Amino acid sequence: xxxxxxxxxxxxxxxxxxxxxxxxxxxxxxxxxxxxxxxxxxxxxxxxxxxxxxxxxxxxxxxxxxxxxxxxxxxxxxxxxxxxxxxxxxxxxxxxxxxxxxxxxxxxxxxxxxxxxxxxxxxxxxxxxxxxxxxxxxxxxxxxxxxxxxxxxxxxxxxx
Amino acid sequence: xxxxxxxxxxxxxxxxxxxxxxxxxxxxxxxxxxxxxxxxxxxxxxxxxxxxxxxxxxxxxxxxxxxxxxxxxxxxxxxxxxxxxxxxxxxxxxxxxxxxxxxxxxxxxxxxxxxxxxxxxxxxxxxxxxxxxxx
Numbered sequence: 001x002x003x004x005x006x007x008x009x010x011x012x013x014x015x016x017x018x019x020x021x022x023x024x025x026x027x028x029x030x031x032x033x034x035x036x037x038x039x040x041x042x043x044x045x046x047x048x049x050x051x052x053x054x055x056x057x058x059x060x061x062x063x064x065x066x067x068x069x070x071x072x073x074x075x076x077x078x079x080x081x082x083x084x085x086x087x088x089x090x091x092x093x094x095x096x097x098x099x100x101x102x103x104x105x106x107x108x109x110x111x112x113x114x115x116x117x118x119x120x121x122x123x124x125x126x127x128x129x130x131x132x133x134x135x136x137x138x139x140x141x142x143x144x145x146x147x148x149x150x151x152x153x154x155x156x157x158x159x160x
Numbered sequence: 161x162x163x164x165x166x167x168x169x170x171x172x173x174x175x176x177x178x179x180x181x182x183x184x185x186x187x188x189x190x191x192x193x194x195x196x197x198x199x200x201x202x203x204x205x206x207x208x209x210x211x212x213x214x215x216x217x218x219x220x221x222x223x224x225x226x227x228x229x230x231x232x233x234x235x236x237x238x239x240x241x242x243x244x245x246x247x248x249x250x251x252x253x254x255x256x257x258x259x260x261x262x263x264x265x266x267x268x269x270x271x272x273x274x275x276x277x278x279x280x281x282x283x284x285x286x287x288x289x290x291x292x293x294x295x
Contacts, residue, residue: 022226055267092251121233124240135253
């Protein structure tokens with residue numbers, strides 16, 4: 001058994017199912033996403049079913065992993081066990097949320113829709129990549145002032 | 161309602177994708193984490209394969225349904241740049257986005273992910289509200 005090959009095949013399959021699911025769900029459409037976030041206006045609640053359905057099946061996967069000693073194609077699990085809610089988590093999530101609300105695109109749909117070749121989503125992805133690099137190259141090297149245990153050295157072991 | 165049925169079916173598939181990665185490889189299907197590590201050259205081959213599969217998703221949709229998924233981007237170019245910068249920076253600073261914290265973190269009942277999802281949902285809702293008020 002070549003588990004390295006199966007690991008790569010599972011990665012590709014997971015990505016493909018993710019991209020197809022996003023396409024089917026309506027999450028690729030920033031206008032739909034912004035209508036879902038517009039709870040005080042012309043609210044379209046349909047995308048709540050995307051998160052609901054996804055968390056449900058994902059939770060079945062979690063239950064299954066708890067019955068396994070190790071993943072099918074790897075020797076250990078690489079899941080985060082950090083439980084500390086620090087300022088970096090909250091400020092980062094808030095910054096992400098503002099950007100998500102501004103345009104209606106988050107990283108998964110933005111990357112998946114690259115294959116449609118639309119200039120606006122390509123521009124968004126270029127800016128997103130730049131934003132990631134700014135954080136990881138410049139900011140992540142500074143130790144967290146709150147000292148919450150998510151310092152720069154820990155970021156590579158944070159698989160989220 | 162087709163809109164709701166598609167949203168639910170798509171969501172179930174996204175959950176299946178996360179379950180596959182967790183059970184097969186023991187890893188979190190978090191897009192910002194995968195993309196961020198790829199940019200750092202960490203786990204580059206698996207990261208690149210996942211994103212290749214992700215981008216092939218809309219192509220498979222086109223093959224199955226004979227039409228591209230709807231993508232309506234109305235934001236101006238400066239707004240796209242600002243939004244992209246904030247999404248990229250914030251998702252790395254907060255160790256995750258809608259997929260890692262939302263789909264996987266909530267399913268694992270992670271305290272950090274529950275706090276992150278509540279925060280980014282609130283921030284996004286307020287942003288859309290304020291933009292609506294500003295016209």
